[in-house]
Amino acid sequence: MATLTMSLVVLFIASLMVFYTSSGMLFEIKTGNNQLYQSKALEAARGGVEHSMAWLVNGSNTSSLAWVTDATGPSGTNQKATAASFPSTVSDQTIGDHAVAVSLWRNSAVPTILEVSATASGDASATIRQRIRLGTTTVSTSTPNTLNIATVAPIVINGGLSGVTGTPDVYPSTAGGAAIVTSSTTSSQIDTGHLDLHGGTISYGAFAGTAWDYIFPDVTKAQMKAAADYQKIFYYDAAVLPPSPWHQSIGTASDPVILIFDIGAGCPKVNGSVTIYGLVYYGSSCADNGWGGATIYGSMVADMSITKLNANAEFSGWSVNSGTGTITLPPTITTTTAQTFAKLAASWRDF
DSSP: OHHHHHHHHHHHHHHHHHHHHHHHHHHHHHHHHHHHHHHHHHHHHHHHHHHHHHHHHSHHHHHTOOEEEOSSSSTTOOEEEOTTTSOHHHHEEEETTEEEEEEEEEETTEEEEEEEEEEEESSSOEEEEEEEEEEEEEEEEEEEEEEEGGGSOSEEESSOBOOBOSOOEEEOSSTTOEEEEESOOSGGGBOOTTOBOTTOEEETTOOSSOHHHHHOTTOOHHHHHHHOOSSSEEEESSSSOOOSSBOOOBOBTTBOEEEEEOTTSOOOOBOSSOEEEEEEEEOSOBTTBOOTTOEEEEEEEESSOBOOBOTTOEEEOGGGSSSOOEEEEEEEEEEEEEEEEEEOTTOOEEO
């Protein structure tokens, strides 16, 4: 009997130990499940926040947001994005087994600070909030730029023409094409005198503004000056004076150049049987410009009136030559405004 009694006592104690151990294991399992459910809920809420911020990155989405007064949001906010401007594809999401409700808030006094609040509900619930700052930045895009001088008339003048003596010639690029293109709107401002146009025409009122903008619409003078290498682009002004008279032949039929005498460089004579393949630009008035026997295959562009064009100068449109008429210009810089998007440090909240 004593042995039986002791055996029963030992069995009872062993059963209690097994029950206690099993109870602890069940508690650990429940605790682990709770942590798993909570982690899933947090990750679902995080996904809702990240999806909303990805939607906000698109500047057009942000600019279309509309706001209503609402005091039920997170502390420091008093406006909520309307349902129409914050679509249900963003505000009502399903991530895993969790429904995620997202709302967008801001303080009307600081409209560039937005707060995203996402709540996931399922086996467990979790809420995450993140503040973000909206701003703008300037973005510059560079694209290649070229000039085909075959499309430019042999003479381009921003103003009038008079005092032509000697026997200068103009050969248009095509038979009957434009020999002179001018901003002047009346023929009285263009007196060709002894200038032989060789069947070419005069295009009046062809452009408004400067001849520079007409020829180089996407390049500033500062950009052109910075690109000057004095091999393909020659740029002279008051800071870098040109040789005067100009006696240097430059460019070839397959490699045309740009020769610029900007304001301050004067209007140096181009003579001495000089041959230039490319485009010659004058920014200053050429009131007393003698040309000698200069020959320009391409174009002569003047941003002021020419009151003296004499001797045996010859201006031939580019198409009378073989080879390319393409000149590489400084790249076109396009400046646009883009929206910036940044998370505010230490603004993340999860609970």
